[in-house]
Amino acid sequence: MYIKLLYEFEQKEEVLRKKELRIKEIEKELQINDAVKKYNDEIAGLELALSGFNQRKHEIERNLEENESQIKNVTALLESNKLKTSKEIKAAKKTKENLLTKKEELKKSLEFIEEEIKNKKSSIEKLKSEIEEAEGSLEKFRKEQESLQREIKEESAILRKEFERLAKSIPEEILRKYEEIKENFPFGAITTVEDNTCSNCGALIPLERLEELKTGKGDRIILCEVCGKILYYPEELKK
Ligand SMILES: [Zn+2]
Known part of the structure; x- marks a missing residue:
């Protein structure tokens, strides 16, 4: 009988011990904090790159506008009767051709930059949602830890008293x-x-x-x- 009582008491101690072990596990989980810091650093790097790409995008857009107006001018010139010699006409046509080639190149660059901007933005979004998720679980772990600590405190006090009572019923x-x-x-x-x-x-x-x-x-x-x-x-x- 005494052994049974002591055994049953130990089972209760075991429950408490498992809670203590869980707290240790949570402490490891709380290191997610470091992951959040890493994500934030990555975001800062991506944002820097993004601002560079945006700047480049504006430059290309300005170049495209300029190119467009140059094309307009040379087209107008070709359609007017201002060009007299065939040499002048040939030169104007060549200029227009070059401008059109440049336009294609600028458009390709713009496409590339826009794709990069899109990728960087989606990477940033992804990291942000990972941070959010990590912070959510951090909060969850902190709450679990707090309630376990409270439980351990209460239950160990109860167990101490219970053992005192138990001890009185067991031969010395x-x-x-x-x-x-x-x-x-x-x-x-x-x-x-x-x-x-x-x-x-x-x-x-x-x-x-x-x-x-x-x-x-x-x-x-x-x-x-x-x-x-x-x-x-x-x-x-x-x-
Ligand atoms: Zn054995």
Whole structure:
């Protein structure tokens, strides 16, 4: 009976310990903070590039306008009767041809720049949404951590009191021995017997021990000879 009570108490301690482990995990998750910083640096780089491309785009647009008006002028000149010699006409036609070629080149450059601007903008958007997502989960983890810390504080106080009560119902000698063994196994000094073996280390329990564990009332400390934990035979496993 005493062993059962102590075992059940240890199960509660285990629940608390799992919460403590979860807090440690969360601490790792909170390093997402670093990722957010990295994203922000990337965005700054992209924005710098973007402003360069925008500047270049305006230049090309200005060149295109200028080119357009030059084409208009030379076309008007060719349509007028101002050009007298065939040499003059030939030169004007050549000029127009060159201007048209330049126009095509400028248009291609503009297309390229516009594509780059589009790509940079979408990369920035993507990073921003990743930051948003990361910050959302940061917030979630922080909340989880806070509530776990609160729970641990409350529950460990409850458990301390519960152990004090429990200790009063257990003979001093058993309690003393239990606490001694627990020093070696702070995360649980009691282990169950399942299929005639120790659940902690898997060692087979000698027959006479097994018999004692099975028929006894669980009011004696019996150790696994291999790992040294206290053995507990749950009622539901006794056939
Ligand atoms: Zn064992």
